[in-house]
Amino acid sequence: MLWPVTGSSFGPRRLGASGIAVSALGVGTNRWGAQGVPESQLEATFSTSLDCGVVLFDSAEVYAAGRSERILGRCSRNDPRPVVLASKFAPYPTRVRAAQLDRALEATLKRMARASIDLYYLHFPYSLVRIEAWMDRMAVAVESGKIRAVGVSNCNAAQMRRARDALGRRGLPLAANQVQYSLLHRKPERNGVLAACRELDVALVAYQPLGRGLLGARLAPTSGAAARRNAAVLDALELIAHERGVTPSQVALNWLLCQDEMLIAIPGATSAAHAAENAGALAWRLSGQELDRLDVASANIR
Numbered sequence: 001m002l003w004p005v006t007g008s009s010f011g012p013r014r015l016g017a018s019g020i021a022v023s024a025l026g027v028g029t030n031r032w033g034a035q036g037v038p039e040s041q042l043e044a045t046f047s048t049s050l051d052c053g054v055v056l057f058d059s060a061e062v063y064a065a066g067r068s069e070r071i072l073g074r075c076s077r078n079d080p081r082p083v084v085l086a087s088k089f090a091p092y093p094t095r096v097r098a099a100q101l102d103r104a105l106e107a108t109l110k111r112m113a114r115a116s117i118d119l120y121y122l123h124f125p126y127s128l129v130r131i132e133a134w135m136d137r138m139a140v141a142v143e144s145g146k147i148r149a150v151g152v153s154n155c156n157a158a159q160m161r162r163a164r165d166a167l168g169r170r171g172l173p174l175a176a177n178q179v180q181y182s183l184l185h186r187k188p189e190r191n192g193v194l195a196a197c198r199e200l201d202v203a204l205v206a207y208q209p210l211g212r213g214l215l216g217a218r219l220a221p222t223s224g225a226a227a228r229r230n231a232a233v234l235d236a237l238e239l240i241a242h243e244r245g246v247t248p249s250q251v252a253l254n255w256l257l258c259q260d261e262m263l264i265a266i267p268g269a270t271s272a273a274h275a276a277e278n279a280g281a282l283a284w285r286l287s288g289q290e291l292d293r294l295d296v297a298s299a300n301i302r
């Protein structure tokens, strides 16, 4: 089933001040290349996403040992409509010189079989090399035309500022900070990351927006405090979804997009059906009263 996406309530959103606009939803590809997921299914996921106006695809060199990037590159060659491709550099402990980023980027471009990609992230800030040095190499990659924009991931507000300042010295903006954010994980609201994104004009790209699938699935009742907290959210999602004739996943994604214009969510999907369902979250908007109900239901989520 194709969900209605015409008359979208959530139009394109900016990747900070990079000049790049993307659909408010993207597709996470960390399971692309995993065992048991045929490539033909991923090609259908890719093309269906584009049919639905979802153009941002999120990969990383570490996803399925590079297979995610390879498959994404092949999908994009087979269906050459415009897309925005993102990948990530992992600053492993063995990567002790900033110049090692250049080789990793070359390998990513080779796997994707492209001369350049749109957005390249520092995957996480824990590294022997300072963020400033990684950002300098990112700037070199922008200047050489290999990437269009620079992002960071899993950075707190202070680390974001350091990345922003280092790029600023090279005349470049920080386009995005990709962090975990969902109705089951609301930390960016409390740790200053969402506020810093607003202040610094940096997109907040929300990963695991479906709580790794939990927000889209009704599970057998479980015991324990965390399960009870989650159950309150799942119940509220189900009720609102039922009232509106949409699905719980769509409500969860819609809630995220309502949080801020800076928000972009990248639900992982390996099927065309999930990609189309998720894109169906773009066509309408939760009311203030529904947002309040979800806030109450997730009040005890840490």
Ligand SMILES: NC(=O)c1ccc[n+]([C@@H]2O[C@H](COP(=O)([O-])OP(=O)(O)OC[C@H]3O[C@@H](n4cnc5c(N)ncnc54)[C@H](OP(=O)(O)O)[C@@H]3O)[C@@H](O)[C@H]2O)c1
Pocket: 027, 028, 029, 030, 031, 058, 059, 123, 153, 154, 178, 179, 206, 207, 208, 209, 210, 211, 212, 213, 214, 216, 217, 249, 250, 266, 267, 268, 269, 270, 271, 274, 275, 277, 278
């Ligand atoms: N920067 C980082 O450190 C970091 C960390 C984790 C993830 N990420 C990125 O964020 C993306 C999303 O995170 P994630 O994939 O871990 O978690 P997620 O998006 O919260 O959930 C993905 C799971 O939900 C399922 N799903 C998707 N759409 C659904 C729907 N409409 N109804 C029911 N289930 C649905 C998927 O199943 P199918 O596969 O069957 O479609 C998959 O099992 C990743 O793919 C990756 O690109 C980044």
